Amino acid sequence: PVTGGDGAAPARWRPWRFRMSNDVWGTPTVAGDLLYVTSFEVHALDVASGRRQFKTRDVAWSMSVADGRIHASDGPSLYALDAADGTERWRLGSDGWIYALQAGRGTVVTGTRGGGVQAWEAATGERLWETGGAQTDFETADLGPVLHEGTVLVWADGRLKALEARTGAERWSYPVGDAASCGGVPVRLLPAPDGAVYVTAGTRVLAIDLARGEVRWHFEAPAAFLSRPAFAPGPAVTGGGLYLADYLGTVYALDAADGRDRWRIATEARQSTEPVLVADGAVHLGSGKALYTLDAVTGTPRWRFQAGGEVIGAPVVADGRVHFGSADHCLYTLDATGGQLRWKLATGGEITGTPVASGGVVYACSKDRCVYALDAAKGTGLTRRS
Known part of the structure; x- marks a missing residue:
């Protein structure tokens, strides 16, 4: 839908709720005129x-929407559907259980249990290459191979490896360490538009040149990081840089050019694996039951909002509003500048994943088996669908 000038939903659009027959999980995906949800x-x-x-006829434990197709896996098989009408394009069996999947630029990359990594031609399902040796300590959907602009990044044999997406040829590798040397927490990656891949590996942060594999800088913190970094373009004086939070809730602002520690500030203990939002x-970040907002340049706290339960997922910001979900079954919308509550919606279950804000509408999933589409400015006036 087309928004009004203030980022509100269009006048003839009405909020709706869609009830599923099974649990809804993860974060919805908006592509064109359709919202894709996994249940x-x-x-x-x-x-x-x-x-x-x-809807698909098969279970989809992992999903990626790209290039006009839905690429998904039910575990032992991989399939592609037309994103507009659900028509099956191709289907094939896998040699292992697929736990992670990403797609883009005509390539599908999968991770299979036991350390396997595969690449497939997205249009036909033809297997391009396969390799092994990837980490097996953390085989979850968010910790599989990372596909970024023709490069596949894999944590394998204690090293971060950059592979050519179409051929599997190794471009470079760097010893980031195995799970034990990283403090028993997974390595997390953020390929950034400045040509670096930013890596959290236990208490370390590394900036590695994505093209050459050379380390630009290294930062050591006193506590381990559970989430990947967040990158903001531009100079530090305008809020550009690298931002991340450790498990104790300390937020760090690092200079992206040299890794200099610009500022750090404590919030509260944070078990979330979601990155901060810049x-x-x-x-903006959720720590415990509170949403914190800090000034990106100075680290000065701007405001703190207390929810009724643990903050779930990451917040999303659009048109001067912050949207986030909580374990108290509520979806919250706050003023991004002052933190005032604009509206909240009580659902019948814990909010799952991260909300999506698009076209003046905010979409969220709840453990009450419903998907909600709400006016981002007003939030009210539900029309039920099932």
């Missing part, structure tokens, strides 16, 4: 009305 199967909902256009000169 065992993939459901494609019309963003304007909430009417279901189609938007419009502010850093």
